Amino acid sequence: MKVAGVSKDSVASHAKFRAKLGLTFPLLSDPDHVVMEAYGAWGEKTMYGKPVQGALRSTVVVDADGAVERVYPNVKAAGHAQKVLEDLRGTGAA
DSSP states (O other), rough: OOOOOESSHHHHHHHHHHHHHOOOOOEEOOOOOOOHHTTTTEEEEETTTTEEEEEEEEOEEEEETTTTEEEEOOOTTHHHHHHHHHHTTTOOOO
């Protein structure tokens, strides 16, 4: 299994974030949000009561052939990684 993170943040910002959290997987910079749009992780959301365009926190599971297996939209960080791992191992409700 391979893991990568994608956001519009800069490569330098990702390097600092990886170091701060001790992440061992790559964080990819998508400043024009082309990849995020392709996977449905960029669009309209509400911030402080106003509609804005931005990152939609999501997890997309892609198989070895590049096909999307599962999408987790509107992700809340707490407990999410564990839920995805359980689903991938077949122990959670898929």
